[in-house]
Amino acid sequence: MAAVSNLYIDQGADFSTTISLTDSNGDVLSLTGYTALGQIRKTYGSSTIAATFGTSLTAATGQITLTLADTVTAGMNSGRYVYDIIITDSSGDKTRILEGQATIT
Numbered sequence: 001m002a003a004v005s006n007l008y009i010d011q012g013a014d015f016s017t018t019i020s021l022t023d024s025n026g027d028v029l030s031l032t033g034y035t036a037l038g039q040i041r042k043t044y045g046s047s048t049i050a051a052t053f054g055t056s057l058t059a060a061t062g063q064i065t066l067t068l069a070d071t072v073t074a075g076m077n078s079g080r081y082v083y084d085i086i087i088t089d090s091s092g093d094k095t096r097i098l099e100g101q102a103t104i105t
Helices: 070-074
Strands: 007-009 015-020 035-041 049-052 054-058 063-068 079-088 094-104
Touching (some): 063 079
Antiparallel strands (some): 035 079
């Protein structure tokens, strides 16, 4: 089950946040061989993507940095959206690790 965390993003500004992943014992989860994808949509059922996060993985420390450029946030209407972050391992297995609301102010 994905963790839930809400994001607050200033319209017209650069956005960046870092997620640190650990296993059930609290040990760092190695992200070697993984990729990450994060998308924002108006609703969970929407097929239209409002924005896609830039992602950068630091495999050894289990960290994923999510970014949105100011030009992306400027193009979004203020309001509430939803987002999720999915990681994919080297064999193609996908896991949703984080989801929540993204509020553009």
